[in-house]
Amino acid sequence: MSPRLFLQVLSLEARNRLSYRAEFWLNALVGFGVEFAVVYFLWSSMFRESGKQEIGGFDLQGMVTYYLAVILLGKLVRTQRFEGGVSTDIYEGGLNRYLVFPAGYFPFKYAQHLGGLVPAVVQFLLFALVVAFFLDVPPELRPSPTSALMALAAIAVANLLYYLLDYAIQLVAFWADNVWSLDVAKWFVASLLGGFMVPLSVFPAWLVPWLEALPFRFFFDFPARVLLGQIEPAEWARGLVVALAWCGVLALVGRGVWRRGVEQYAGVGI
Amino acid sequence: MIQVHKLSKAFTVHKKDPGLLGSVRSLFRREQVVKQAVREVSLSIEEGEIVGLIGANGAGKTTLIKMLAGIIVPSAGEATVLGHVPWKRDDRFRQQIALIMGQKAQLWWDLPAADCFLLLKEIYRLPEAQYRETLDYLTEVLGVREQLNIQIRRLSLGERMKMELLAALLHSPRVVFLDEPTIGLDLTAQRAIREFILQYREQHRPAMLVTSHYMEDIQRLCERILIIREGELIYDGSLRQVMEKFATHKRITVHLRPDKPVPELSAELRALGEVLQRDAELVKVEVPRADVPAASAKLLQELPAADLVIDELDIGTVIERILSQRAEVPASELPASEPSAS
Ligand SMILES: Nc1ncnc2c1ncn2[C@@H]1O[C@H](COP(=O)(O)OP(=O)(O)OP(=O)(O)O)[C@@H](O)[C@H]1O
Ligand SMILES: [Mg+2]
Numbered sequence: 102m103s104p105r106l107f108l109q110v111l112s113l114e115a116r117n118r119l120s121y122r123a124e125f126w127l128n129a130l131v132g133f134g135v136e137f138a139v140v141y142f143l144w145s146s147m148f149r150e151s152g153k154q155e156i157g158g159f160d161l162q163g164m165v166t167y168y169l170a171v172i173l174l175g176k177l178v179r180t181q182r183f184e185g186g187v188s189t190d191i192y193e194g195g196l197n198r199y200l201v202f203p204a205g206y207f208p209f210k211y212a213q214h215l216g217g218l219v220p221a222v223v224q225f226l227l228f229a230l231v232v233a234f235f236l237d238v239p240p241e242l243r244p245s246p247t248s249a250l251m252a253l254a255a256i257a258v259a260n261l262l263y264y265l266l267d268y269a270i271q272l273v274a275f276w277a278d279n280v281w282s283l284d285v286a287k288w289f290v291a292s293l294l295g296g297f298m299v300p301l302s303v304f305p306a307w308l309v310p311w312l313e314a315l316p317f318r319f320f321f322d323f324p325a326r327v328l329l330g331q332i333e334p335a336e337w338a339r340g341l342v343v344a345l346a347w348c349g350v351l352a353l354v355g356r357g358v359w360r361r362g363v364e365q366y367a368g369v370g371i
Numbered sequence: 372m373i374q375v376h377k378l379s380k381a382f383t384v385h386k387k388d389p390g391l392l393g394s395v396r397s398l399f400r401r402e403q404v405v406k407q408a409v410r411e412v413s414l415s416i417e418e419g420e421i422v423g424l425i426g427a428n429g430a431g432k433t434t435l436i437k438m439l440a441g442i443i444v445p446s447a448g449e450a451t452v453l454g455h456v457p458w459k460r461d462d463r464f465r466q467q468i469a470l471i472m473g474q475k476a477q478l479w480w481d482l483p484a485a486d487c488f489l490l491l492k493e494i495y496r497l498p499e500a501q502y503r504e505t506l507d508y509l510t511e512v513l514g515v516r517e518q519l520n521i522q523i524r525r526l527s528l529g530e531r532m533k534m535e536l537l538a539a540l541l542h543s544p545r546v547v548f549l550d551e552p553t554i555g556l557d558l559t560a561q562r563a564i565r566e567f568i569l570q571y572r573e574q575h576r577p578a579m580l581v582t583s584h585y586m587e588d589i590q591r592l593c594e595r596i597l598i599i600r601e602g603e604l605i606y607d608g609s610l611r612q613v614m615e616k617f618a619t620h621k622r623i624t625v626h627l628r629p630d631k632p633v634p635e636l637s638a639e640l641r642a643l644g645e646v647l648q649r650d651a652e653l654v655k656v657e658v659p660r661a662d663v664p665a666a667s668a669k670l671l672q673e674l675p676a677a678d679l680v681i682d683e684l685d686i687g688t689v690i691e692r693i694l695s696q697r698a699e700v701p702a703s704e705l706p707a708s709e710p711s712a713s
Contacts, residue, residue: 106493113490117481198477200442203465204494367382368443 102208110209114216119223129224133172140168157303166242167300170325173228174252175297176221178259178320187271188280191362194369207268207355214264242329251337252328258344259324262316263291265351272355275362296322316347372546372578373416373439378448379602380409380434408434410602411448418545419576421568423583423593423610427694431602432582433472436548439580440470452546466495469539473551477535478523484534485519488541495542502541509537512567529560536564540571547571549581553588565591586687600694610686617689621663622647623670624680625654631675640669657684 148154148161159167187210190196199206232238244252270287274280292298295317304312312318323340326332332340386402409431416422424432437443439450441457441464450457455464470477478487492502510516513533518526526534532552539547549568553561565588572579581592589596589610596613598606606613627633633651643666644658654674658666663681671679 103493103496106490109490109493113482113486194475197437197442197470197472197475200460201440201465201468201470201477202494203462364444366443368437 102205102212106204107208107212110212111216114213115219118217118220125220126224130227133224133228136172137169140172141165144168157300159300159302162237162239163242164300166238166329167325169232169236169238170328171297171321173225173232174256174259174324174328175321176225176228177218177256178263178324187268188274191272191274191366192369196366197368200363207359210268211264218260244328245330248328248330251332251334252324254341255319255324255327255337255344258341258348259320262344262348262351263320265348265355266291266316269351269355269358272358272362275358275366291317291320294318295320296325316344316351319344319347372418373414373450373452373580375412375414375439375450376448377411377413378409378435378438378445378450379407379411380431380438380443381446382406382408408602409438409445409599412599412602412604414597414604414607416578416580418578419572420595421572421579421581421592423581423589423596424599425582425589425596425690426599430599432599433550434602435599436470436550436580436582440468440548441465442470466542467544468546468548469542469544470548471535471539471550471552473532473549473554476523476531478531478538480524481522483520483522484515484526484538487523487534487538491538491541497542505541505543506537509540512570513537513563529556532556532560532564536567543575545575545577547577547579549579551582551584553583553585561585561587568592586685586690590686598690598693606693613689613693614686617684617692618660620644620657620659620684622655622657622682622684623663623667624682625670625674625676626678626680627652627654628675628677634673634675637669637673640666640673643669 144161144164148156148164154160156164190199196206199209266287270283271280273283277283294301294312294315297320301309301312301318301322319340323332323344327337327340382405384404384406386404388396412435424435426432434443438445439452439457441460444458453464453467455461457464457468478484479490482490488506491497497505510519513536515530515533515537518530518534523531523534536552552568553564556564568579568581569592571577581588583589594609594611596606596608596610597604629651633649636646636649636654640656643662644656646654646656648655654670656666656670667679667681670676
């Protein structure tokens with residue numbers, strides 16, 4: 102696919118999404134507030150009940166900051182569901198058009214996905230401003246320009262990795278009547294083992310090598326820690342290489358699944 | 372340009388009993404049903420030809436087109452379109468074909484047509500000048516300039532179909548598949564689309580395969596037709612020949628005077644031809660061409676006639692007969708796969 106086509110698909114999708122009404126933005130803001138409040142009260146009471154000063158290497162303020170980072174960057178990593186998703190294309194026959202066009206399906210969908218991310222980027226910046234002005238972030242966790250740049254790369258890779266995982270799972274629609282349960286399972290595993298539900302340092306020590314061997318930590322834990330300046334440049338570079346290798350693996354899996362699936366696609370919906 | 376040899380497609384469907392119990396049962400034992408949608412179809416289509424594909428609902432027309440457009444993979448047989456195997460989906464192949472489905476939008480619902488066309492320009496890598504020129508020309512001919520900036524989902528069916536047609540022909544394809552392009556359109560719009568297709572044929576000499584349930588489309592567009600019944604190709608030949616073969620008979624319709632009782636038809640009259648309909652309002656018989664004068668005279672003599680009409684069998688009736696097996700197609704007219712140079 103030519104870069105021009107890629108950019109055009111991306112910008113069309115972005116324009117389309119940005120035309121949402123004000124209530125969309127209001128909902129996002131309220132959602133963010135609620136999510137954050139839940140985490141805040143949950144962890145305050147955990148710290149109070151347990152009487153501990155530190156859990157998984159964070160004190161209460163640090164823990165809250167970690168969640169702020171994860172919730173914010175999670176918006177840039179997670180795939181936002183929309184009509185033109187891969188499984189919908191398969192179920193409703195929207196795939197047909199892409200099979201007739203002389204353009205690849207994956208790049209087309211990825212461009213759409215990135216275009217759909219534009220409102221999320223706006224949200225991210227908006228909320229980041231709110232956080233910077235109104236909330237009290239401990240000085241040692243404040244992002245420096247360097248850590249912000251490093252985090253940008255980590256988030257971009259996390260986004261690609263997450264999309265590739267999502268894509269491979271959505272393709273199961275070629276065989277299954279419904280991929281909803283797989284989707285839920287994916288989110289559960291990714292958020293638990295990826296550092297969205299709890300920081301990975303909270304898990305018992307013997308589990309940590311396992312978690313580090315899996316790709317999930319690159320979704321949330323890794324970019325959040327990079328953003329909070331907890332990761333040295335050397336470790337950051339190593340992490341990116343490993344994450345990109347995982348991207349390669351998932352891309353190969355996705356390609357294999359696609360080839361098999363499209364071979365027995367019945368072209369429904371006409 | 373299109374060569375097809377013994378192409379077949381069988382769909383495997385998992386049968387599911389209705390209701391919750393049925394769903395649970397199907398978890399353990401899935402019953403598979405094989406549906407043979409297309410059976411060993413062979414044909415070939417040349418440059419500049421518009422071929423009509425006719426058949427009842429579920430006959431396998433769309434399935435055949437989907438295979439030739441490369442959307443689905445056949446279960447047996449071979450086909451080449453412009454020298455490519457369609458379902459390998461080579462970009463050089465896809466660059467030169469178009470698929471138009473009356474039943475299903477190919478364009479993106481959320482975008483205005485103008486944006487869709489810009490995307491297609493990039494997808495097909497059309498040079499700016501050529502794109503402008505084609506787009507201007509097509510919007511003019513189809514008369515859709517006013518609607519270019521309206522979201523596809525907000526267009527009327529006819530307007531949308533015109534946009535679909537325009538979009539599909541922007542890259543000047545050499546092979547065009549049209550699956551019910553005029554479905555649901557009013558007569559004016561149907562005519563506009565037909566005229567446009569003919570005009571496109573004049574200028575580009577593409578190979579076109581068209582399906583339609585409207586006989587008017589077939590009559591105006593196609594010199595050659597393919598008739599498909601339960602997945603099998605049962606006729607491949609010129610439309611004129613079929614009509615001539617069946618034009619051996621004519622139909623005589625006598626409208627009866629309402630105030631008179633309906634008499635029995637004499638044995639003599641019944642021997643002349645087949646009685647298709649007989650009730651209080653009209654009597655309709657079909658008789659060999661040569662017997663038309665005698666039969667007409669006899670009918671007028673026997674019945675209290677208010678009016679009498681004689682007409683040729685129309686193409687719809689002929690096709691209907693072939694499909695319902697009331698007319699056998701001679702073996703000599705079965706698909707003749709002529710070798711061709713495309
Ligand atoms: N994806 C599919 N899965 C299972 N069976 C299918 C599928 N698509 C078509 N069929 C079956 O194959 C047969 C042929 O269908 P097809 O859509 O080709 O008919 P058609 O000639 O286009 O009919 P129509 O005039 O109604 O459009 C039908 O019996 C249909 O039920
Ligand atoms: Mg059909």
